[in-house]
Amino acid sequence: MVGDPGNEPHGELSTPIWTALGTRQAHLGDADVLARRYQPDVAPFAAVADELPAAFEALHGLMRPGEVAAVLSREPVAVPPILRSTTLGAVHQMVADAHLEQAGFDADFLDLGDDDVDEMIALTQLTQPGPFVRRTHVMGRYIGIRDNGKLIAMAGERMRVPGYTEVSAVCVDPAWRGKGLAALLINVVRTDIERRGEIPFLHVFGGNHSAIALYERLGFRLSRIFMLNQITRADSTDATTGRPLHGN
Incomplete structure (x- = not known):
């Protein structure tokens, strides 16, 4: 939803999807005056200008039957009958206010691209770090670690808001957890972001206490809490045709 950030800390992040799609990532989305969404093969995220029926009707017009849209809000949304909404849970937005290095497993990383999709x-289906589809990697730089040719860990950049870039898709093969790979990759991604003069941020489900603890050790702090709402069109033959949303 579009709101007035007022004097909120990091107010630019109060509507990250709407702002990203209206600025740095407009080329990756489809837009109406009242609704914006990423192209479905890039990300499922969408935003509306307000909670009035006309805005949700505009979002409906940007969606095909069977597609899933993920909308952040401060409260569970009430959608008109042409849409269905399911609240998936609370999402914590965290912003890096300190750069705390963490020793980790000594490993080389590589850039990931089209050939690695x-x-x-x-890997994201195995570990469920959040929605990741065929063109998500075009949102920013993604890096990974391989062992004997197999991709065992990765992280990258997702939403881009003026002055900020989101750290996302942090995931490690279960067989390789506990070796510091996630911390290593997060620090590489965030260092790149900070070198550009931007501030790193991320989103994580409030119930994922282990991930939140890691992010706090790396200098991320809670900025605000959203609700994550899964939106589908009511005329879909199956409201779960799109792969259900998951996340950190």
């Missing part, structure tokens, strides 16, 4: 999707 199938493996990236397989």
